[in-house]
Amino acid sequence: MPNRRRVVEVLTQDAVGAQQWNGARGECVTMPTDAYYAVQDAMTAVLERVARAVDWPRLLTEAASRHLVVHPDLEPDDRHWNPAAGAVCGECLCEALLADDRGAPNWRDHPVSPREQPHTDWPRVVADNLHHRAASHYHPYRDAPRTT
Numbered sequence: 001m002p003n004r005r006r007v008v009e010v011l012t013q014d015a016v017g018a019q020q021w022n023g024a025r026g027e028c029v030t031m032p033t034d035a036y037y038a039v040q041d042a043m044t045a046v047l048e049r050v051a052r053a054v055d056w057p058r059l060l061t062e063a064a065s066r067h068l069v070v071h072p073d074l075e076p077d078d079r080h081w082n083p084a085a086g087a088v089c090g091e092c093l094c095e096a097l098l099a100d101d102r103g104a105p106n107w108r109d110h111p112v113s114p115r116e117q118p119h120t121d122w123p124r125v126v127a128d129n130l131h132h133r134a135a136s137h138y139h140p141y142r143d144a145p146r147t148t
């Protein structure tokens, strides 16, 4: 399954939970189908924003750095090694993505990046705080100064 689809499915399930579907009719029976797809579209928007926000050259540099320290002897037949990825593996990419911003990671002393929010019900937290959004949220189409 493509990563895009995997991420969107995980985030959608976080937001609305497991839903029941009528496979024959292609409809969600436990919430409006259009609402389910709207949440999926929103989670796709989150993924696309994350993809734009990641500093990919930094990620690759940090992942390659970790790989040299933690996996210097990884062999091509190891399931975590992918020749197409060059001098990194999936584990190192993950740890580099989750590295905090306290300077260059010291992979030798701290090979695992922090997981500080593994059980946070993030959709609930977002929903509880959306009422604060209007005060400071800038919408480029609604709020841009008129030129005509």
Ligand SMILES: [Zn+2]
Pocket: 066, 067, 070, 071, 088, 089, 090, 091, 092
């Ligand atoms: Zn590695």
